[in-house]
Amino acid sequence: MGKKVLVVDDDPDVRLFNVTVLEEHGYTPLVATNGEEGRNLAKQEKPDLVILDVLMPRESGIRLYRELKTDKNLKHIPIIMLSGIAEKSFLRSQKVLAEFGDATVPEPEAYLEKPVEAEELAATIKKIIG
Amino acid sequence: MNRILLVDDEPDILRVLGISLRADGYAVLTASSGEEALSIFARETPELVITDIKMPGMNGIEVLREVKNISDETEVIIITGHGDIDSAIEALHYGASDFINKPVRDKQLTIALKRAQDKIHIKQQLREYTTTLEHKVEAATREIRRRSNFQGKLIRSSNDGIVATDEELRIVIYNPGAERIFGYPQQGVIHRMQIQELYTPEIVDLFVAGVTQEKGLKEFPWQETSIVSGNGENIPVRFSGSILHENDRKMGSVAFFQDLREIKRLEHELLKAERLAAVGQTVAGLAHGLKNILHGLKGGSYLVDLGLKKDDTAKLKSGWDMIKRNIGRTSELVLDLLTYSKEREPEFEDCFPNEIAADVADLLAEKAQESRVEIKKSLDPAISQVSMDPRIIHNALLNLMTNAIDACLFDEDTGQKWQVAIVTTLEDDNNIRFDVSDNGAGMSQEVRERLFTSFFSTKGHRGTGLGLMVTRKLVEEHGGRIDVISAPGKGTTFTIHLPFEAAGEKKTKSSV
Numbered sequence: 242m243g244k245k246v247l248v249v250d251d252d253p254d255v256r257l258f259n260v261t262v263l264e265e266h267g268y269t270p271l272v273a274t275n276g277e278e279g280r281n282l283a284k285q286e287k288p289d290l291v292i293l294d295v296l297m298p299r300e301s302g303i304r305l306y307r308e309l310k311t312d313k314n315l316k317h318i319p320i321i322m323l324s325g326i327a328e329k330s331f332l333r334s335q336k337v338l339a340e341f342g343d344a345t346v347p348e349p350e351a352y353l354e355k356p357v358e359a360e361e362l363a364a365t366i367k368k369i370i371g
Numbered sequence: 372m373n374r375i376l377l378v379d380d381e382p383d384i385l386r387v388l389g390i391s392l393r394a395d396g397y398a399v400l401t402a403s404s405g406e407e408a409l410s411i412f413a414r415e416t417p418e419l420v421i422t423d424i425k426m427p428g429m430n431g432i433e434v435l436r437e438v439k440n441i442s443d444e445t446e447v448i449i450i451t452g453h454g455d456i457d458s459a460i461e462a463l464h465y466g467a468s469d470f471i472n473k474p475v476r477d478k479q480l481t482i483a484l485k486r487a488q489d490k491i492h493i494k495q496q497l498r499e500y501t502t503t504l505e506h507k508v509e510a511a512t513r514e515i516r517r518r519s520n521f522q523g524k525l526i527r528s529s530n531d532g533i534v535a536t537d538e539e540l541r542i543v544i545y546n547p548g549a550e551r552i553f554g555y556p557q558q559g560v561i562h563r564m565q566i567q568e569l570y571t572p573e574i575v576d577l578f579v580a581g582v583t584q585e586k587g588l589k590e591f592p593w594q595e596t597s598i599v600s601g602n603g604e605n606i607p608v609r610f611s612g613s614i615l616h617e618n619d620r621k622m623g624s625v626a627f628f629q630d631l632r633e634i635k636r637l638e639h640e641l642l643k644a645e646r647l648a649a650v651g652q653t654v655a656g657l658a659h660g661l662k663n664i665l666h667g668l669k670g671g672s673y674l675v676d677l678g679l680k681k682d683d684t685a686k687l688k689s690g691w692d693m694i695k696r697n698i699g700r701t702s703e704l705v706l707d708l709l710t711y712s713k714e715r716e717p718e719f720e721d722c723f724p725n726e727i728a729a730d731v732a733d734l735l736a737e738k739a740q741e742s743r744v745e746i747k748k749s750l751d752p753a754i755s756q757v758s759m760d761p762r763i764i765h766n767a768l769l770n771l772m773t774n775a776i777d778a779c780l781f782d783e784d785t786g787q788k789w790q791v792a793i794v795t796t797l798e799d800d801n802n803i804r805f806d807v808s809d810n811g812a813g814m815s816q817e818v819r820e821r822l823f824t825s826f827f828s829t830k831g832h833r834g835t836g837l838g839l840m841v842t843r844k845l846v847e848e849h850g851g852r853i854d855v856i857s858a859p860g861k862g863t864t865f866t867i868h869l870p871f872e873a874a875g876e877k878k879t880k881s882s883v
Contacts, residue, residue, distance in 0.1 A: 252663060254693050258670030261677065261686070296659065325662035355666035359673045 243268040244370055247288040249279035249305065250323070251297040255355075259292055259323070259362070266363045276305040283315055290370050293349075295324035295331055303334060310346040319350040319369045323362075328352040373488065374398040374417035378408040378434060379450070380426040384475070388421070391477060395484075405429025409437050412445075418491055419484070420447045424458050432461060439466045444494060446487040450475060532608075532628035538621045540566045540578060552608060552630050554601030566624075571598055574610065578624050581614040589614040595631065607631040646712065646844070660704065667697035707837040710766075710845070717760035717849045721874045724803055725750040727761055728793050731768040735776060744779045744789040744809075746772075753797040758872040763845045764805070767853075768793065770842045771807040771865045778811030778863055801870050802851075808864035814857040822855065 246268045248259040256272055263270040271286055273279035275297055283291060291309065295302040306322065309315045322331060331352065339345040351365045375397045379385050382403060389399045400415060402408035406429050408422065420438050424431035435447045449462040449470040459470045468490055469483040526533050532549030536542050545560045553560075553569060560569065567575050573596065580587035593611040600606050612626035674690025677683065732746050739746050772791060779789035787810065794806040814822075823843045846853045850870045857863035 252667070254667040254670055254696065255663075257689060257693065258666070258673060261670075261674055265677065325659035325666070327658075355662040356669040357666065358669065 244289040245269050245271055245286055246290045246292060246366065246370075247271045247273065247279065247282055247286065248292050249273045249276065249297075249302065250292075250294040251275060252294070255294065255323070258359075262359050262362050263366070265359075266366070268366070276301060279305050280308060283309060283318065287315075288318060290366060291318055291320045292323050292366075293320055295322060295326045303331075303338075306349065307338070307344070307346055311344050321351045321353060321365060321369070322349045323353045323355065323357065325355045327354060373419050373491065374400065374415065375419040375421060376400045376402060376408060376412055376415070376417045378402045378405065378420065378422035378426070378431070380404060380423065384423070388475060388480075391480070395481075405431070405434045405437075408434050412438055412441065416442055416445070418445060419487055420445060421450065422447065423450045424455070424462065425452060432458070432465060435462060435465050435467055444491075444498075446490055448483050448487055530629075532630070533625065534566070534569065534628070535615075535623060535625040536566055536578075537623040538582065540582060540624065542566065542569065543623070544625075549628065552600065552606060552628050553598065554604075566626075569598075570626075571596070574598075574612075574626070578612065578614070578626075582621060582624065587614075589616075591626075598628065607635050643714065657704070657708075664697050664700050664704070667693055667700070671695075671697060704837070707841050711837060711841045715845075715848060717763055719758045719760055719872060721756055721758055722761040722764075723754075723756055724759065724761075724764055724805075724871075725752075725754050725795055727764045728768055728795055728805065731765060731772055732793055734769065735772050738773075739776050739791065742776055742780050742789075744776050744791055747790055747792040749792065749794045751795045751797050754795055754803060756874040757803070758874050759803075759869060760849055763849045764869065767842045767845055767867055768805060768807065770838045771867075774838065774865075775807050775809035775811065775863070778809045778813070781812040782810075782860075798868065802868050803871055805867045805869070806864055807867075808862060810862040813859040813861045813863055814855075815859050819855060819857055823853075 246263050248256055248263070248270055250256050250259065251274055253274075256274070260270040260272060271282055271288055273282050279291070279293070282288070293302045293306055295306075302322070302324070306320060309318060309320060322328075324331065332348065335346065335348075350369050353362065353365060375392055377385060377388055377392065377399055378401075379388070380403055385401045385403060389401055392399045397419075398417075400411055400417060402411050405422075405426055408420070409429070412420065420434070422431040422434045429437075431449050435449065438445050438447055443466075446468040447466070449459065449467045451459045451462070451470050451472055453472050453474075462470055468487045471479045471483050526544060526546045529546060529548050532552040533544060533546045534542060534549050535544035541562065542560050542564050543562065545557055547557070549560075550557055555564070555569070566578055570578070577588065577591055581589055581591075591610070591612045593609050595607065596610050597605050597607045598610075608631055609629040610626065612624060614624050615622040671690045671693030674686050674693060676690075678685070678687025678690055728750060729748060732748050736746060772793060775791040779787075779791065782789065789809070789811060791807070791809045791811075794808075796804040796806070798804045823839050843853050846867055846869065851868050853868075854866045855863065856866075
């Protein structure tokens with residue numbers, strides 16, 4: 242049984258791709274299709290890593306990211322952001338939120354912009370959780 | 372002081388009268404014959420002549436006639452013999468101002484002179500008055516001419532088309548501005564045309580009613596309309612007019628026309644420019660959607676490679692499906708972009724709008740079923756075959772119904788029995804109304820405001836933000852409009868009103 246990696250993405254193609262890459266490299270994928278599902282699964286399963294999309298309908302990845310990073314039981318879980326949004330746009334959004342009095346949260350362990358190569362994704366995961 | 376020419380063949384009388392007149396302060400010239408009198412008169416033109424009637428050679432009457440002939444202004448007093456009434460009357464007939472009888476008495480002379488002087492004075496005043504009057508009339512005429520000239524120039528140089536008529540609605544003023552708009556040369560219009568030959572029937576009706584009916588409108592405020600020019604071109608104009616009155620009498624009518632061709636062209640250009648700018652913004656905003664598609668294609672290729680390497684048909688198939696799905700998304704995106712950036716005239720043709728609505732509902736039946744959404748149709752049987760652009764109806768309904776199904780998917784109330792309804796209604800003889808409603812997620816005011824305006828989507832990886840922009844553009848090109856009502860948690864209704872022509876009337880409707 243490999244390490245548990247939670248994939249949160251509304252795009253079924255991305256989920257399938259991520260899951261396949263994870264399985265190919267011996268990890269155990271967990272799948273959530275939106276932020277709410279992702280939060281519940283993270284609490285239940287205490288995954289070793291979360292791969293999170295930024296833009297999702299209903300509940301955005303930004304909100305889930307900030308929740309995970311400020312939850313004392315979950316904030317140690319490393320997060321890879323995987324998004325069509327450029328990294329600097331994401332970082333700027335975090336800065337703006339902090340300036341508006343929200344908590345300052347650490348940067349994600351890795352930020353990958355779509356499209357991403359399978360090898361790059363696998364290498365990034367390996368670097369973080371082995 | 373008046374000068375008097377005294378004429379008498381008797382030197383004594385000349386002397387005595389001369390002394391008497393000089394004593395009264397006159398300058399006196401004397402002549403002892405008619406001939407001499409005329410030569411002095413010609414030289415000196417005195418204001419008064421006193422002449423004896425009976426003289427050898429030229430007599431007093433002849434002197435009178437000659438003097439009057441030379442200068443009508445000169446007063447002539449005739450001295451007649453006692454009881455010579457006939458001569459006196461003849462003298463008066465020829466314009467003598469007075470006559471006195473011989474022997475000349477001072478008192479009589481004074482009275483005659485006073486009368487003559489009064490006459491001279493009155494004549495002088497009259498002359499001065501007439502001269503002044505002539506000057507004034509001349510000045511007034513000049514002023515009127517100047518003003519009319521000014522007004523004429525004003526009318527001629529006005530950029531607006533100005534057309535005025537008499538009370539019979541015959542055209543009397545038609546300026547170069549009007550010439551530019553209507554296209555008929557001035558000489559063929561002024562005094563030659565009635566407004567019926569120049570204006571469209573709607574404008575003609577206004578003026579005819581204004582002139583003939585007591586209660587007809589007398590002022591027509593600015594309004595946008597169009598006229599048909601001499602070469603048959605439809606020209607958009609702003610128009611205003613009024614019926615002209617003087618006191619209670621109708622004088623005619625005047626109408627002003629502003630050529631809107633340039634403005635319309637600019638508006639059109641602006642619209643195009645705005646749309647291109649929106650496409651630019653869109654492309655920037657599209658980056659996210661494009662990256663998702665690329666990611667899908669790469670992911671698909673990865674799965675296909677994996678499937679080939681491991682001889683795993685399941686992986687191969689899911690990879691291939693992923694590629695196909697993302698190719699589909701690419702083509703939708705590209706088509707939307709093309710539709711949005713390109714101008715297209717609607718192509719009217721005979722079609723059955725209800726059938727198109729039913730087709731779209733069928734097309735989406737599978738997707739709806741997968742999403743546990745029920746599609747309801749309510750199609751107005753009063754709608755039969757009409758002339759519209761079926762592609763626009765199809766595109767618009769397909770987009771709105773897809774959105775409606777998506778709205779149900781985004782609804783958090785999973786216990787809900789979701790429905791999407793398509794309703795068609797024959798609004799009147801020219802318009803069909805299409806309602807697409809759902810009882811899904813609904814929209815906040817913020818989302819509603821941004822709906823059509825920018826590159827905006829709430830659909831995460833699936834939204835390009837182009838769909839409603841394209842739909843609105845198509846609807847507007849068809850001369851229709853699109854409205855939306857929505858409440859968060861309750862659902863959304865999009866309404867499209869589209870005009871139609873009677874079936875069989877193939878026509879291309881202008882987009883402006």
